[in-house]
Amino acid sequence: xxxxxxxxxxxxxxxxxxxxxxxxxxxxxxxxxxxxxxxxxxxxxxxxxxxxxxxxxxxxxxxxxxxxxxxxxxxxxxxxxxxxxxxxxxxxxxxx
Amino acid sequence: xxxxxxxxxxxxxxxxxxxxxxxxxxxxxxxxxxxxxxxxxxxxxxxxxxxxxxxxxxxxxxxxxxxxxxxxxxxxxxxxxxxxxxxxxxxxxxxxxxxxxxxxxxxxxxxxxxxxxxxxxxxxxxxxxxxxxxxxxxxxxxxxxxxxxxxxxxxxxxxxxxxxxxxxx
Numbered sequence: 583x584x585x586x587x588x589x590x591x592x593x594x595x596x597x598x599x600x601x602x603x604x605x606x607x608x609x610x611x612x613x614x615x616x617x618x619x620x621x622x623x624x625x626x627x628x629x630x631x632x633x634x635x636x637x638x639x640x641x642x643x644x645x646x647x648x649x650x651x652x653x654x655x656x657x658x659x660x661x662x663x664x665x666x667x668x669x670x671x672x673x674x675x676x677x678x
Numbered sequence: 679x680x681x682x683x684x685x686x687x688x689x690x691x692x693x694x695x696x697x698x699x700x701x702x703x704x705x706x707x708x709x710x711x712x713x714x715x716x717x718x719x720x721x722x723x724x725x726x727x728x729x730x731x732x733x734x735x736x737x738x739x740x741x742x743x744x745x746x747x748x749x750x751x752x753x754x755x756x757x758x759x760x761x762x763x764x765x766x767x768x769x770x771x772x773x774x775x776x777x778x779x780x781x782x783x784x785x786x787x788x789x790x791x792x793x794x795x796x797x798x799x800x801x802x803x804x805x806x807x808x809x810x811x812x813x814x815x816x817x818x819x820x821x822x823x824x825x826x827x828x829x830x831x832x833x834x835x836x837x838x839x840x841x842x843x844x845x846x847x
Contacts, residue, residue, distance in 0.1 A: 589806045625794055633794075641796035644804050648815060657804045658795040666805045672812035 593652070594667040598622065611667055621656060621665055 589595070594609030602622040607613055624645075644657040653670045656663065760768070798804055 588802060628794060641794060643796065643798055644807070645795065646809065648810065653809055655805050655807075656795070657801060658797050659799060659801040659804075661797065663795075664801050664805060668809070670809055672810070672815060673808045674812060 589666050589668065591669040591671055592666055593669060596621075596665040598663040598665070600661050600663070605662060609667070611665065617665070621654075621663065625656070625663065 592609065594611030594614070595607065596604065596611040596614055596618060597606040598618050598621070599605055602618055604613065604615060604618055611617060644655055647654040647656075648670055651670055653668050655666045655668060658664070
């Protein structure tokens, strides 16, 4: 279980079971069941084929939903859905 | 479960008949106490313990009974173990029940989920990864804005009449 502070710029986290039950939550996503439902709908209703034309692509490692000031990062681990809300601090490449 | 010395017995013994329950001292305080607390075994026992040794035994027996009735003897339950054929029968029944449950819903969900995201052990590393660069982010924003603008400008250009006369001489 991870908590606030382990992921940089994290402001909230949510861990769901595969059927969408909240296993752990914290920060701004504490008990965010609405968010859990939204993410679960997204994961279950979108078919990979719709996003990844052709048959070549693997499944995704993570899904990021980025807004101008914050982002949600979603990944699957040990059959649990991990969602982290982070402040969006864009990383600028160093130009030489 | 019998009361070791009920008030009835006490009254009998105090009526004059001399037996092993007769009090040596006439004690009205103890008597009233017994009437009010006759249901209290321990109180009864306490008030008459000076006279009766057999009462001790019956109280002890009562305690034993109490204890025995509140104990679950696991060893005795062992003899109710399932017979082999009974066991197989139950396995079959449960399997049938489980198979009867429609699995469409759960399997569908799992199917989609596994398709979209793969299970990764390095949760923290994945979640802590750098967000996309501002240049990429801006590019996506402008691209999607252009797409929205383009979709909004889709118009049907009609070059021919919508109603065309057929076969009219």
